[in-house]
Amino acid sequence: MILKALLLFLLSCNLSYAADVLADITARLIKTPITQGEFQQEKRLKILRKPLLSTGAFTYSQSNGVIWKTLTPIPSLLLVNDAHLLTGQGEQAVPPAFGKVFKAMLGGDLKQLSDGFVITGENKKSAWSLQLTPKDEMLKKIISSIVLSGDTELRGLDMQEVNGNITRISFTKITHPDQLTSEQQTDFERLSP
Amino acid sequence: MNVYHPRITAWLWLLGLLIVGVLGSRVLTSDWLETGFLALLPVTEQQPEIAKAVQQHNQLLNRKVIWLTGAASSQEAITQARQLKQQLQQSGLFSQLMLEVPMQQTVNNYQQLFPYRYQLLDAQTKLTLANNPKNLLSQNLEILYSPMAQMLASDLEHDPLLLFSRYFNAQNPLKLNVEQGIVILHDANRYWALLLSDLQDEHLQLDKLETLLTLVNNAKANGDLMVTGMPLFTAYGADSAKQEISTVGVGSSVGIIVLLLLTFRSLRPLLLSSIAIGCGLFAALVACVLFFGKVHIITLVFGASLIGVADDYAIHFMCDSFGTKDWQPRQGLRYIFSGLVIGLCTNLLSYVGLVFSPFPALQEVALFSAVGLLVAWLTVVLLFPLLLTGFKHTHEPAILKVANYWQQHSPRWLLKNKRWLLPMFIVFIVGGLWQLTPRDDVRLLQSAPAELLQTADKIKQLLPVSQESQFFLVSGRDVNDWHHNEQQLLGRLKSLTQQYQLIAYQGISDYWSDEQNQQKNYQLLNKTLYESGLFKSYMTELGFSEAAINTELKQFNEAKNKTISLPDWLKTADEVKQQLWLGCDAERCLSRVSLTGIRDLSVFPALQSLQGVTWVDQVEQLSSLFARYRVRVSGLIIAAYLLVFIGLGFKFGWRNSLNITAVPVVAALVALATMGWFDQLFSLFNLFALLLVLGIGVDDAIFFFMADNAPASDHDKRVSTSLAVTLSALTTLLAFGLLAVSATEIVHAFGFTVAVGILTALVFSPLVGHREKDV
Structure with missing residues (x-):
């Protein structure tokens, strides 16, 4: 009986703690309708002896979705929003949870993330980090955890896959323009025909 | 005529009724009501393999119901869909329910x-x-x-x-987007969870259809829901047909009861009419089930209107009692007998025409009506003489006065004013006929609520998987030949999708290659x-x-x-792809290529020039069948009118025959012209209505003609005849005119045509036998 009560108490503590952390981190993040910057991505696949390194630029738009433009080594474009995912090969079937999550991560929408993930984290003076574990059964089979870290901006994303593969993305040169460039607008138009 | 003994004939009648009763008790125990829309359509006049493919395609469509539950978030939509799935499971209607994608x-x-x-x-x-x-x-x-x-x-x-x-x-x-294993569709402001279901039985019985409608309505009360599928269209169709049967049935019954009570001020005519009608309908139903195995609900809609015609014989008989003092049923029958016989013959003749149509529904209607009329007629002739013994009146009903005034004065007025009436009449007829444009679209057979159609369209947009009713059949001598032919077709279809003529197509040769x-x-x-x-x-x-x-x-x-054979490959394919393969026999292999999102139908038939490719468009084929039969039935009608003219000519002389036949001819022309002026639907079905107009119009004219040629002592037969004609026209009008309220356009058109035709016959029939000397 006592044990149970204690457990309940701990659990509720933990919950309120997590909620607090989320709120604090959300408060720290600069939130604007548009965020853009550059990325460096490192993928370590178990079957490959060297990492796949790529760099490029990203654009987050609260109302439109995300443009992920890889510039090296192979230029390519990926467009994603809540409902669609477009690549050079056309429309792709991917759980929309993934599109949503991707957008929510880049937009710092932690509340949205907590719909699809169990979130634990810490908020230190210099930086914060959050660990996300998927709730969706299908996503669980692929992703074991995602760690987000940053300060007033999201600076890093580490994804650990169930099969041992790792994806590490770091974000630099983040800015918050007021408007999309016409090129960005054209890209987004392809997403919502 | 002295051999006619009321008691003997009444016994005969009872014996016949017993036989029908015994047959009925055997036949009507099984499931005898057909409700499916596709059962109405003629068996395609094509090669068996096309017919087989069409049938398979229809069976598929006949069972599928697609459900989408909507909510502001995908989570809520999923919760609702799970609840819905449970409800559907409990109903026991479905053989398969798919919510979670089978991962x-x-x-x-x-x-x-x-x-x-x-x-x-x-x-x-x-x-x-x-x-x-x-x-x-x-x-x-x-x-x-x-x-x-x-x-x-x-x-x-x-x-x-x-x-x-x-x-x-x-x-x-x-x-498709999948969340928690469930397909989620997404429109401007809502998330929809997809639930696919297959009904257990492609031929749904009426009570099951009701269950289906109740399920839909309950689910709608619980939250946003979009549902579509052929069974739903059938269910709504059956529902509205049921309502129409009761409207038409109750409406015409009430109207006839009031009319008869007002006229005869006695319950006897009412009871006798009910016996005649009841026996007629019952025998008709038994005959139909015996012959066709099942009766379609549309047949019953038309059948309900038969009450009006079946009542005519009884009315003519009973109205005769107003014509003579000291009226005796046997004398009365003797007088009207030849009229009744001719009336029955013309009526039967007009229904025989329906038998020659290729539509199962119309053949049923023909048999139903013919048997119903014959039995009602026999009841009148065999039973009424006994039961009408001592049937006398001391009153003169108001309707008799009106009818008599009408028959005396209307011809006079018409003749007096013919100088300006005739040109106007000709302008009306010619103008109306000129505006008459046939519409042969098979979809008019179906009455679907606009809401249902809109939902179906919306779902089609969200989920562009639903196959069009049109498809291609591809054949080949063997699997390799078939594969080659289908690949040729798919290549052409691919370029059509690139030209935006088509959203998608599916043929299994794109997934499986021959060895x-x-x-x-x-x-x-x-x-x-x-x-x-x-x-x-x-x-x-x-x-x-x-x-x-x-x-x-x-x-x-x-x-x-390594190679994988087609049968092995098919085992791994989903149901939709499996159903595209129609199999091989000794001579050929056959497959279907399905299409989604056709923009312009006209570009597809040309692809038949490819080897082994056949374009199948049921809707178009049936519509063109409608058009062909419209032309053919037009000939049939002219033949029927001519036949009646010749028959009457032999009996009464050519001049009299011309007078008599003129009534239904004019009635038919007016009916056609009115359709033209009011832009009513003109199709095959209106023509069948004209056959009815022929039957009833000839009836009216003959009785007037016979009244005029009655022995001098019976000089006021014309009075009782005008009463009978008016009463019978009114009852028929009540019966068929009420069909005009139908939501199904063709039934409505049928009712409209008959109503106009009957009214016209009523107006013009007093001209028959009208003598100039009376002016």
Whole structure:
């Protein structure tokens, strides 16, 4: 009986703690309708002896979705929003949870993330980090955890896959323009025909 | 005539009724009511294999119901869909309910087909390989470097060239979003969870259809819901038909009761009429079930209107009692007997015409009506003389006065004013006929609430998987020949999708190649990627180990002579693809190619010039069948009118025959012209209505004619005849005119045509036998 009560108490503590952390981190993040910057991505696949390194630029738009433009080594474009995912090969079937999550991560929408993930984290003076574990059964089979870290901006994303593969993305040169460039607008138009 | 003994005939009648009763008690125990829309359509006049394909296609459609539950978030939509699934399960109506996408099955299919990855290439991959194999490899890099790579290239270890993941993705061209294993669709402001269901039985009984409607309505009360499917259209159709039967049945019954009570001020005529009608309807139903096995609900709608015609005989008989003092039923019958016989003959003749139509429903209506009329007639002739003994009146009903005034004065007025009436009449007829434009669209057979149609359209937009009712049949001498032919067709369809004439098409030869092509695919890979060493440099660059490269090469070499047969492949395919394959017999192999989102139908029939390709468009074929039969039935009607004219000519002389037949001819012309002026639907079915107008119009005219030729002592027969004609016209009008309230356009058109025709016959029939000397 006592044990149970204690457990309940701990659990509720933990919950309120997590909620607090989320709120604090959300408060720290600069939130604007548009965020853009550059990325460096490192993928370590178990079957490959060297990492796949790529760099490029990203654009987050609260109302439109995300443009992920890889510039090296192979230029390519990926467009994603809540409902669609477009690549050079056309429309792709991917759980929309993934599109949503991707957008929510880049937009710092932690509340949205907590719909699809169990979130634990810490908020230190210099930086914060959050660990996300998927709730969706299908996503669980692929992703074991995602760690987000940053300060007033999201600076890093580490994804650990169930099969041992790792994806590490770091974000630099983040800015918050007021408007999309016409090129960005054209890209987004392809997403919502 | 003295052999006619009321008691003997009454016994005869009772005996007949007993036989019908016994037959009925046997036949009507089974499930005898047909409600499906497709049962109305004629058996296609085509080669058996097309008919078979059409039938298979229809059976498929007849069972599918698609449900979408909507909410502001996908989570809520899923919760609602789960609740709905439970409700549907409990109803026991469905043989299959699919909410969660069968992931395990997908995994199994993946594993079964994976060994054949070098033989099964999708069309796009083949094209890329043939044009520029390096493109394929740089596309791979694009995928691998993308942040979504783990979704797009999950099996890189076993499929380093991503050949199979390409093939597997191409098998499901429609990219559906899946959350928690459930397909989620998304429109401007709502998320919809998809639930697919198959009904247990393609021929739904009426009570099950009601259950289906109740399920839909309950589910709608619980939240946003969109439902579509053929069974739903059937259910709504049956529902409205049921309401129409009760409207028409109750309306005409009430009208007739009031009319008879007002006229005769006695319950006897009412009871007698009910006996005549009741026996007629019952015998008709038994005959139909005996002959056809089932009665369609539309037959009953038309059948309900039969009350009006069946009542005519009784009315003529009973009205005769107003014509003579000291009226005796036997004398009365003797006087009207020949009129009744001619009336029955013309009525039966008009229904016989329906038998020659190819539509099962109309054949049923013909049999139903003919039997109903015959039995009602027999009841009048055999039973009434006994039961009308001592039937006398002391009153003169108001309607008699009106009818008499009408028959005396209307011809006079018409004749006096013919100088300006005639030109006007001619202008009316010619103008109306000129505006008459036939519409033969088969869809008019179906009455669907606008809401249901809108929902169906909306679902089609959200979920562009639903197959059109049109499709292609592809045949070949053997599997290889068939494969070649279908590939030719699919190539043409592909260019049509690129021209936006079509959203999508599906043919199994795009997923399965015949053995020869499987070898070709392997050779293509070998030539472009393996022999050239491209695969090696690609894998090395990516960072695969030497061992991994060797394993891949070994697997490729070992797979050289692998082939997968069509039956084996079909086992891994989903239901929709399996149903595209129609099988092989000794002479040929046959498949269906389904289409989605057709923009312009006219471009497709031309593809029949390809070897082994047949375009199947049921809607168009049936509509053109309607059009052809409209022309044919027009001839039939003219023949029927001529036949009646000749028959009457032999009996009464040509001049009299011309007078009598003029009544239905004018009535028919007025009916046609009125349809033209009011822009009513003009199709095959109106023509059948004209047959009825012939029957009833001739009846009216003959009785007036006979009244005029009655012995001098019976000089006031014309009075009682005008009463009978008026009463019978009014009852028929009540019966058929009420069909005009039907929501189904053709039934409405039928009612409208009959109503106008009957009214016209009523107006013009007093002209028959009208003498100038009375003016």
